[in-house]
Amino acid sequence: MARIAILDDYQNVSLSLANWDLLAGCTVQAFADHLTDLADLEARLSDFDVVVAMRERTPFTAALIERLPKLRLLVTTGSRNSAIDLAAASLRGVLVCGTGGLGYPTAELTWALIMAHMRRIPAEDRAIRCGRWQTTLGLGLKGKTIGIIGLGRKGTEVAGYARAFGMERLAWSPNLTDERAAAAGAMRVPLHDLLRDSDIVTIHLVLGPTTIGLIGSEELATMKPGALIVNTSRGPIISEEALVRALEAGQIGGAALDVFDDEPLSPDHPLCHAPNTVLTPHLGYVTEEGYRLFYRDAVEDIAAFLRGTPVRVLNPPPCAQAS
Numbered sequence: 001m002a003r004i005a006i007l008d009d010y011q012n013v014s015l016s017l018a019n020w021d022l023l024a025g026c027t028v029q030a031f032a033d034h035l036t037d038l039a040d041l042e043a044r045l046s047d048f049d050v051v052v053a054m055r056e057r058t059p060f061t062a063a064l065i066e067r068l069p070k071l072r073l074l075v076t077t078g079s080r081n082s083a084i085d086l087a088a089a090s091l092r093g094v095l096v097c098g099t100g101g102l103g104y105p106t107a108e109l110t111w112a113l114i115m116a117h118m119r120r121i122p123a124e125d126r127a128i129r130c131g132r133w134q135t136t137l138g139l140g141l142k143g144k145t146i147g148i149i150g151l152g153r154k155g156t157e158v159a160g161y162a163r164a165f166g167m168e169r170l171a172w173s174p175n176l177t178d179e180r181a182a183a184a185g186a187m188r189v190p191l192h193d194l195l196r197d198s199d200i201v202t203i204h205l206v207l208g209p210t211t212i213g214l215i216g217s218e219e220l221a222t223m224k225p226g227a228l229i230v231n232t233s234r235g236p237i238i239s240e241e242a243l244v245r246a247l248e249a250g251q252i253g254g255a256a257l258d259v260f261d262d263e264p265l266s267p268d269h270p271l272c273h274a275p276n277t278v279l280t281p282h283l284g285y286v287t288e289e290g291y292r293l294f295y296r297d298a299v300e301d302i303a304a305f306l307r308g309t310p311v312r313v314l315n316p317p318p319c320a321q322a323s
Helices: 038-045 062-066 086-091 104-118 121-129 153-164 178-183 191-197 217-222 240-248 288-307 318-322
Strands: 003-006 027-030 050-053 073-076 095-097 145-149 168-172 200-203 228-231 254-257 277-279
Touching (some): 038 062, 050 288, 062 086, 073 288, 086 095, 095 288, 104 153, 104 228, 104 254, 104 277, 145 153, 153 168, 168 191, 191 217, 240 254
Parallel strands (some): 003 027, 050 073, 073 095, 145 168, 145 200, 200 228, 228 254, 254 277
């Protein structure tokens, strides 16, 4: 039967959060470490028929897929993965399937990052462990303005939290309407006005050609001097180079980031040393509830594939790709 690899299981939890025994006769191996070198990935995965990838941690490029002749099924947790070359998978006869996912954990983490920055929680935590007491002045949220870039499911949840905290809510998305914004309890405004008027700017857009570098030097310069920018979406939406310059110059009040251009983030990266930052290691989707859903659906995907009735297929079959 099939040999199955589970990648990037940083917390060593994948085997305990789903019933892999349902895949009778299969061999399942989980890997907690993260590989980036193409040759290393080829050496590790060349004997596996099925690979379960955790979100976009390991890119499956055409070059990697071509080096895995035994690979028949690639399962990504979640329903979208921009790090998988779906066309290349189809050309090589590799089926790609997804899983369900939870949206609310990312919205909750967004609010945790906002609170951590506004009430200076990381700084005060460090201070109290060093014997110091009340070293900063925090900021409240009531009456302040939050600007939500991307008013989809997650952005709408964040708007709901903001309403509960008594905040004014502005929103911008490329195709947002006044009616859709009002239904979410926000006011649609141009992006420039959102950046200019918001005390907190939070990003909830999908990464794509039109959103890469959406927030650069000009956009950061438009923000209030004390404003906070939050990103729990995808790192490249903000120019990291421009953001570091703005932070070091005191041009904005701070940044709270869960996502980065290259992950895991190197401890030598300038963001790790920039002032007024709260950084988390892409934790938006990392909850026990979310992981149980990911791995349960991964088992279902593999079982269905082995039966010849695949589910949650993300790429076209080879014949459709060729046509």
